[in-house]
Amino acid sequence: MIDVLALDIGWGTTLAIKTIIILVLVPAGALILGYTFLLKMMSHMQSRLGPMDPGGFHGWFQLIGDGIKFIQKEDVMPDGADRRVFAMAPVVILMSTFLIFVVIPAGPRIVVKDLDVGVFYALAVSSLSVIGVLMAGWASSNKFALLGALRAAAQLIAYELPLLLAVVGVVVQAETMSLQGIVAAQQGGEIFGWGGIGNPFFFTQIIGFGLFLVAAQAELTQTPFDMPVAESELVAGYMVEYTGFRFLFFYIGEIGTAFAFAALAATLFLGGWAIPGVHGTMADILGPVVLFAKLMFVAFLFFWVRFTYPRLREDQLQALAWKVLIPLGLANILVTGILKVAM
Amino acid sequence: MPEEPTEELAEPGPPALTDEQMALLAVFEAELGDGVVEHADALGTLVVRIRPDAWRRSAEVAKTKLHCDYLSFVSGIDWQPMVAPGSDDEGGSDTSAPVQPTETTYGVAGSTGRFQVFAHVQSTTKHHGITLKTDVDDDAPSAESWTTVYPGADWHERECAEMFGIGFEGHPNLRKLYLPGEFEGYPLRKDFALLAREVKPWPGLVDVEAMPGDDAPAEEVEA
Amino acid sequence: MSTTENPPTPEIQLEPGALRHLAEAQVNVELDTGDMILNLGPQHPATHGTLRLVVRLDGERVVSADPIIGYMHRGYEKLTEYRTYPQITTLVNRIDWLSSFANEVPFVDAAERLMAIEAPPRAQYIRTVLTELSRISTFYLFLGEMALQVGALTPAFYGFRDREYVLNLIEGATGGRFHPNFNRIGGLKDDLPWGWISETREVMQKILDGCDVFDDLVAGNEIFQVRTKSIGIVPGELGAAYGMSGSNLRASGVDWDLRRDGRPYLVYSELDFKVWTHPDGDSFARYWVRLQETRESCRMVLQLLDQMPSGPIMAKVPRIIKVPEGEVYSEVENPLGQMGYYVVSKGATGPFRVKIRSASFSNVSIMPWLLRGVYVPDVITILASLYFILGDIDR
Numbered sequence: 001m002i003d004v005l006a007l008d009i010g011w012g013t014t015l016a017i018k019t020i021i022i023l024v025l026v027p028a029g030a031l032i033l034g035y036t037f038l039l040k041m042m043s044h045m046q047s048r049l050g051p052m053d054p055g056g057f058h059g060w061f062q063l064i065g066d067g068i069k070f071i072q073k074e075d076v077m078p079d080g081a082d083r084r085v086f087a088m089a090p091v092v093i094l095m096s097t098f099l100i101f102v103v104i105p106a107g108p109r110i111v112v113k114d115l116d117v118g119v120f121y122a123l124a125v126s127s128l129s130v131i132g133v134l135m136a137g138w139a140s141s142n143k144f145a146l147l148g149a150l151r152a153a154a155q156l157i158a159y160e161l162p163l164l165l166a167v168v169g170v171v172v173q174a175e176t177m178s179l180q181g182i183v184a185a186q187q188g189g190e191i192f193g194w195g196g197i198g199n200p201f202f203f204t205q206i207i208g209f210g211l212f213l214v215a216a217q218a219e220l221t222q223t224p225f226d227m228p229v230a231e232s233e234l235v236a237g238y239m240v241e242y243t244g245f246r247f248l249f250f251y252i253g254e255i256g257t258a259f260a261f262a263a264l265a266a267t268l269f270l271g272g273w274a275i276p277g278v279h280g281t282m283a284d285i286l287g288p289v290v291l292f293a294k295l296m297f298v299a300f301l302f303f304w305v306r307f308t309y310p311r312l313r314e315d316q317l318q319a320l321a322w323k324v325l326i327p328l329g330l331a332n333i334l335v336t337g338i339l340k341v342a343m
Numbered sequence: 344m345p346e347e348p349t350e351e352l353a354e355p356g357p358p359a360l361t362d363e364q365m366a367l368l369a370v371f372e373a374e375l376g377d378g379v380v381e382h383a384d385a386l387g388t389l390v391v392r393i394r395p396d397a398w399r400r401s402a403e404v405a406k407t408k409l410h411c412d413y414l415s416f417v418s419g420i421d422w423q424p425m426v427a428p429g430s431d432d433e434g435g436s437d438t439s440a441p442v443q444p445t446e447t448t449y450g451v452a453g454s455t456g457r458f459q460v461f462a463h464v465q466s467t468t469k470h471h472g473i474t475l476k477t478d479v480d481d482d483a484p485s486a487e488s489w490t491t492v493y494p495g496a497d498w499h500e501r502e503c504a505e506m507f508g509i510g511f512e513g514h515p516n517l518r519k520l521y522l523p524g525e526f527e528g529y530p531l532r533k534d535f536a537l538l539a540r541e542v543k544p545w546p547g548l549v550d551v552e553a554m555p556g557d558d559a560p561a562e563e564v565e566a
Numbered sequence: 567m568s569t570t571e572n573p574p575t576p577e578i579q580l581e582p583g584a585l586r587h588l589a590e591a592q593v594n595v596e597l598d599t600g601d602m603i604l605n606l607g608p609q610h611p612a613t614h615g616t617l618r619l620v621v622r623l624d625g626e627r628v629v630s631a632d633p634i635i636g637y638m639h640r641g642y643e644k645l646t647e648y649r650t651y652p653q654i655t656t657l658v659n660r661i662d663w664l665s666s667f668a669n670e671v672p673f674v675d676a677a678e679r680l681m682a683i684e685a686p687p688r689a690q691y692i693r694t695v696l697t698e699l700s701r702i703s704t705f706y707l708f709l710g711e712m713a714l715q716v717g718a719l720t721p722a723f724y725g726f727r728d729r730e731y732v733l734n735l736i737e738g739a740t741g742g743r744f745h746p747n748f749n750r751i752g753g754l755k756d757d758l759p760w761g762w763i764s765e766t767r768e769v770m771q772k773i774l775d776g777c778d779v780f781d782d783l784v785a786g787n788e789i790f791q792v793r794t795k796s797i798g799i800v801p802g803e804l805g806a807a808y809g810m811s812g813s814n815l816r817a818s819g820v821d822w823d824l825r826r827d828g829r830p831y832l833v834y835s836e837l838d839f840k841v842w843t844h845p846d847g848d849s850f851a852r853y854w855v856r857l858q859e860t861r862e863s864c865r866m867v868l869q870l871l872d873q874m875p876s877g878p879i880m881a882k883v884p885r886i887i888k889v890p891e892g893e894v895y896s897e898v899e900n901p902l903g904q905m906g907y908y909v910v911s912k913g914a915t916g917p918f919r920v921k922i923r924s925a926s927f928s929n930v931s932i933m934p935w936l937l938r939g940v941y942v943p944d945v946i947t948i949l950a951s952l953y954f955i956l957g958d959i960d961r
Contacts, residue, residue, distance in 0.1 A: 042719075310717035385892065441916025467806055
């Protein structure tokens with residue numbers, strides 16, 4: 001990656017720079033996504049304006065101000081809580097978000113580390129958040145929080161499988177698990193002999209795309225799958241005992257993971273940073289912009305569904321995953337495999 | 344022989360004619376015999392006063408024989424005249440607070456004593472309604488509960504019990520509905536004064552109110 | 567020591583009864599919820615006001631539910647004994663504050679019947695129009711807000727937004743959005759302002775379009791349907807025996823509407839309208855019936871505006887209103903259900919006793935029966951579909 005800058009920097013400095021970029025990227029991405037979709041898009045779709053005053057122009061400072069407010073709050077822990085586990089839980093969730101960004105490419109040479117098992121790594125690391133949820137629920141020493149955490153964990157585990165199956169179809173078609181390789185396959189491919197827009201797997205893997213979106217929505221515990229979190233209407237979610245900056249971590253984790261899943265979906269199905277015909281340094285410059293545009297589109301879908309649909313009950317949610325999405329995913333892999341061999 | 348109910352003021356009444364009211368009344372008399380003490384017409388609605396020991400039976404008759412499947416309400420009434428604090432009989436030209444008559448009169452279909460329990464049931468199919476009344480003892484007011492016939496009477500009877508102090512035999516769980524558990528007294532009885540009017544007596548009719556910030560007292564028509 | 571064999575298990579001396587306890591110890595897991603008590607309210611986003619619902623749970627299912635009311639009890643029946651009839655009209659529109667004009671109507675109707683006075687036709691028409699506008703405003707809010715309880719955030723805003731047009735109409739005519747206090751015994755306070763009728767026609771068209779949006783967005787949404795169908799089924803006869811009324815009872819298949827079937831009041835006998843029922847009796851049926859009734863009310867308002875006569879809006883009534891001796895029960899079809907006033911008069915300027923029969927009181931009394939055995943998320947759905955207002959329950 002550092003050849004981009006044509007500078008001779010040591011291994012340690014490179015690592016430091018990459019770490020800092022990721023640490024800045026995730027909260028910044030969460031901020032942008034949260035502001036655009038959660039505050040502004042949602043408001044306009046609901047016939048209202050959203051924040052207008054903070055910062056002057058359409059309230060762009062709102063979330064930053066919210067973050068500062070959270071940081072300066074008192075750190076409260078429940079009496080019987082397991083202190084270390086309680087403190088570590090949001091960190092674990094946030095960590096899993098950060099780790100996904102290690103493999104997502106933003107240009108032909110802009111990636112932290114292009115692993116050969118990139119896709120496998122990304123999915124494995126995103127599952128770590130389940131542990132964080134359970135830690136949060138258990139350490140809160142609150143019966144309701146524990147039940148909420150168990151429900152959330154059940155949901156997250158159930159929807160890992162459709163996520164995985166959706167991605168396997170892409171891997172079969174691209175013949176590689178490396179994310180750069182998948183982008184290259186889409187950029188260089190052809191649809192019925194025409195290479196004008198490459199071969200974004202959106203067309204051939206349309207079922208996979210749909211499955212990925214639904215499963216990602218569930219992984220993010222967003223409506224229509226937000227029963228564990230909206231449970232706070234009725235009982236209490238697993239986050240009930242968290243205040244201040246720990247709650248901020250949860251929030252950044254939630255929207256940061258949305259950012260990450262949107263980037264993953266854009267890379268796997270929409271072609272990532274690639275535009276057909278643009279290679280080399282031009283791609284390095286345009287790549288992040290293109291990737292950003294595509295992931296904003298996918299995030300738009302996530303959030304649009306979030307505030308349009310009512311929420312499913314727990315048992316209906318599980319039934320959807322096990323009885324509908326997983327068979328569909330398996331069928332998709334079957335068809336992809338057959339077509340891959342046949343053609 | 345029961346006398347014909349007098350047709351009161353010519354108001355647009357329900358689709359029921361006097362004939363239909365007579366038919367309803369006839370069923371009551373056939374089933375309850377002399378459980379029917381008195382009857383009258385209240386601007387188009389039949390009002391039947393039932394003897395206390397036939398109260399639940401009358402509900403069953405209404406529900407099964409008269410198709411009255413809908414329970415409107417069950418409540419109580421205290422016929423003792425009310426004495427508003429600081430009021431005199433004449434009242435003069437102050438029309439801002441009502442002055443009730445001081446002699447005890449009982450309303451449509453009469454009453455034997457101070458307390459009565461009354462209820463209204465309607466039919467969703469035949470579209471008629473009947474008001475039933477029964478007398479309760481003044482010293483130990485109690486009536487039969489309707490909960491076995493109309494399950495909705497549960498809450499109505501709880502409210503009546505806490506507001507008037509009327510007990511209901513056969514009610515599964517006669518605890519307070521609106522009032523807190525430690526409340527003393529029975530608010531809707533006429534001898535339970537409205538605290539607001541005790542603390543601050545009604546000022547009477549005020550002709551011109553002072554503007555805000557103006558310290559001039561209001562002109563009063565009657566102090 | 568051999569590395570392939572497990573070390574020998576030590577001999578444990580157990581008492582005769584200890585094995586039973588050990589077995590029990592495995593069954594008694596820490597997570598056994600047993601009977602958990604869940605307290606909904608009195609402050610809670612799902613209950614429309616201060617209703618407290620004490621629910622006893624066994625895992626996911628409700629074992630028993632006990633509504634505790636009275637947090638908003640204002641003592642209306644006692645207050646009415648100290649007020650004159652015109653003062654009571656001001657008081658009673660705060661019982662059901664969403665459709666407040668509709669609360670005044672039965673009381674004024676009772677007083678007029680006792681006095682043998684009839685309000686002039688134009689007043690009756692305007693009263694009917696305003697009652698139907700209150701019904702539209704109440705139901706339109708319900709359409710958005712039930713979706714909110716089930717999880718969809720956006721329809722609630724559409725409900726509030728379009729309802730503003732109707733509230734502006736009511737304010738234009740009466741001067742008050744929520745507490746119009748417009749009825750007088752014998753007629754109305756004022757006539758309609760200039761341009762009100764044409765504006766009402768436009769607003770009714772907007773509401774009809776909005777109802778189509780709700781039909782598509784909420785009632786047609788598969789997730790909403792799967793959350794509300796077969797949830798909270800109330801059989802028709804049981805509902806009637808509990809005193810449930812209005813759209814709730816019509817959603818259980820009972821074809822009964824006081825505007826058509828009861829004693830003729832206002833000008834409903836001159837209108838051509840349909841009474842909507844649904845056979846299922848579940849939460850979806852209650853939503854659907856209210857949706858159709860909103861549309862029907864819009865059509866009724868348009869009919870009324872076409873037929874509105876001209877004339878005075880106040881009958882000749884004495885300056886001091888003394889209502890002759892008598893008793894009357896005046897029940898009407900309010901948006902929330904059947905509302906009635908049993909007025910006992912002894913000839914004074916104020917009533918002797920007023921028994922206020924409010925709709926939500928009976929609608930809510932069915933909850934202990936209805937909530938047994940349902941899942942916890944369905945409790946919220948059922949509460950939302952019954953649509954009660956705390957002021958109506960607590961009076």
